[in-house]
Amino acid sequence: MSGYHEEAGDYAEPLPPAGVDQHRIEKAVREILLAIGEDPDRDGLLDTPARVARAYAEQFAGLDQRPEDVLTTVFEAGHEEMVLVRDIEMYSTCEHHLVPFYGVAHIGYIPSAEGQITGLSKLARLVDVYARRPQVQERLTTQIADALMTNLKPRGVIVVIEAEHLCMTMRGVRKPGAKTLTSAVRGGFRDSDRTRAEAMSLILGRR
Numbered sequence: 313m314s315g316y317h318e319e320a321g322d323y324a325e326p327l328p329p330a331g332v333d334q335h336r337i338e339k340a341v342r343e344i345l346l347a348i349g350e351d352p353d354r355d356g357l358l359d360t361p362a363r364v365a366r367a368y369a370e371q372f373a374g375l376d377q378r379p380e381d382v383l384t385t386v387f388e389a390g391h392e393e394m395v396l397v398r399d400i401e402m403y404s405t406c407e408h409h410l411v412p413f414y415g416v417a418h419i420g421y422i423p424s425a426e427g428q429i430t431g432l433s434k435l436a437r438l439v440d441v442y443a444r445r446p447q448v449q450e451r452l453t454t455q456i457a458d459a460l461m462t463n464l465k466p467r468g469v470i471v472v473i474e475a476e477h478l479c480m481t482m483r484g485v486r487k488p489g490a491k492t493l494t495s496a497v498r499g500g501f502r503d504s505d506r507t508r509a510e511a512m513s514l515i516l517g518r519r
């Protein structure tokens with residue numbers, strides 16, 4: 313198990329989602345700049361509305377994606393034991409303040425009796441499908457777990473996310489370093505303390 317590095321390719325720079333109206337974002341950003349007392353026509357800000365529109369199209373690309381779009385490789389390998397990918401880098405956007413929260417996701421599953429598994433990179437892609445939306449960490453965690461249950465029909469799933477929320481560090485309560493941990497367990501990980509403990513020790517070990 314090791315950290316995940318996004319493969320090069322078109323997924324790294326997704327096309328703007330059809331549902332993201334970049335022109336509308338540009339107009340809104342110009343309004344915000346005016347509202348904070350800035351001059352949107354000064355040199356440094358001239359291209360900012362368009363940049364923000366492109367950035368939002370990327371940050372919210374997951375709104376146009378479904379888990380089955382990325383869980384494309386599912387094969388039978390006769391492997392029935394736990395598979396766990398930990399430390400998957402994750403960047404999302406807090407739906408309350410529209411600022412980032414970021415950290416790592418750990419995903420484990422126990423394949424179906426037929427030994428159905430998916431490509432390891434697909435687990436990381438699945439994180440992005442749900443992270444690239446306005447989110448709360450709890451929903452992000454359960455959506456990943458439920459998508460795996462539906463698409464892989466495994467005997468169990470565990471998803472743990474550790475993240476820092478910029479809305480808690482750069483503003484508001486201002487508690488830098490505070491980490492939020494969320495977990496979602498399904499199937500065997502919910503029913504068996506031993507299985508869950510094994511997964512947690514793999515996730516939290518070697519730190």
Ligand SMILES: Nc1nc2c(ncn2[C@@H]2O[C@H](COP(=O)(O)OP(=O)(O)OP(=O)(O)O)[C@@H](O)[C@H]2O)c(=O)[nH]1
Pocket residue numbers: 406407408447448449450477479480484485
């Ligand atoms: N449960 C949960 N809360 C979140 C998440 N991201 C941000 N929040 C919280 O959402 C809450 C929104 O609270 P409000 O009182 O409506 O907004 P606010 O006045 O900006 O709150 P403060 O952040 O406390 O200044 C805050 O407590 C945030 O910390 C998340 O992923 N999950």
Ligand SMILES: [Zn+2]
Pocket residue numbers: 406407408409410411477479480
């Ligand atoms: Zn927030």
